Amino acid sequence: MFKKNIGPGPLIAAAFIGPGTVTICSIAGLEFGFTLLWALVLSIFSTIVLQEMAARLGIVSKKGLSEIIRTEIKEPASKKLIMFLIISAIVVGNAAYEAGNISGGVLGLESIFGEINYAFLGLKINFYSIFMGLIAFGILFSGNYKVLEKSLIFLVMIMSVSFLITAIISGPNLTELLEGVFIPKIPDNSTLIIIGLIGTTVVPYNLFLHTSLSKERWKKNSDLKYAKRDTIVSIVLGGLISMCIVVSSSSLNIEEIN
Structure with a gap:
């Protein structure tokens, strides 16, 4: 029954888990251990509230x-003025975000298969960048919502399992982990990291995305309960992925991430 009523929640979770999230969570774990996990818990609850409101707004209106x-x-x-600012923020923000996503994907592929570059008109063109850009273009412009939904659900599940296993293998101290989750602390020089942890989860453009997708996915006010459940499960799962990254990186014996 739940599978039948899966909505845009996994897309929202996938939208805030990217190279930026992996980077900031890795830095947080590396520099402060489990101390800043509370910031992710706060961001998870905040995101659930905002995204549930967005979904409800789309379904009702x-x-x-x-x-x-x-x-x-x-x-x-x-x-x-407001529409200009919104459109500008979305265009610039999405361009920067996708550039980060594709760059992160390229780094991952290069670490596995090595670099593949071509020279064209004096420019150095990375094959993986073009390849991933074309795949993203094809999925988005296929007009098939189900393909996009299933693709992102699959990716979110793969990331969830991978980071969860990595976090468990790292052998975290459960007492310190629980302290980091439930006891807020702000160490010296951690303010920007805290802002980054919250900002990488509470993503403004996801409000626009969730509202639009919800009105297409659910047609009746009685579907509000399904939308709420879909939102909570997906955001919590996405948040747990971020927390697992923090836990995993806290066990690394390196001084900094380049």
Whole structure:
């Protein structure tokens, strides 16, 4: 029954787990051990609240968040300014985010298969960048929501199992781990890392994505319970992946991540 009512939650979880998340969580674990796990717990709860509101808004109103902003703000100048800022932030933010995602994927492939570069008009072109970009383009523009949904569900499950096994193998001290989860501490020079941990989970453009996908996935107000469950399970799973990365990196015997 639950499988039948899986919604856009896994897409939302996949959207905030990328190279940036892996990097900031690795740095947090490497420099501060389990001490900053509470920040991820806070970000998980915050994300659940915000994304559940976004899903509910889409289902009840049958509109996307940008459409609601456009119709509810009556003053023309304010409407144009807000829409311009939103569109600019989404375009620039998504471009930067995808650049990071593709770069992270390229580094992973290069570590396995080695570098493959080609010279074209005096430019050095990385084969993996083109390859991954074309795959992403094909999936997104196939027009098949189910293909995208199943692809991301598969990737989230693979990441979950991989990082969970790695975290267990690292042999964490359970007492220190629980202290990091339930007792907030702010060590010296950790403020930016804390902001990064929260910022990499509470992602503003996911609100727009979740609202739009929810109104397409669920048509009745009675589906709100399924949307809530889908959101909670997916965000918690995504958050646990981030926490497993922190736990895994805390056991590394290196001084810094380049």
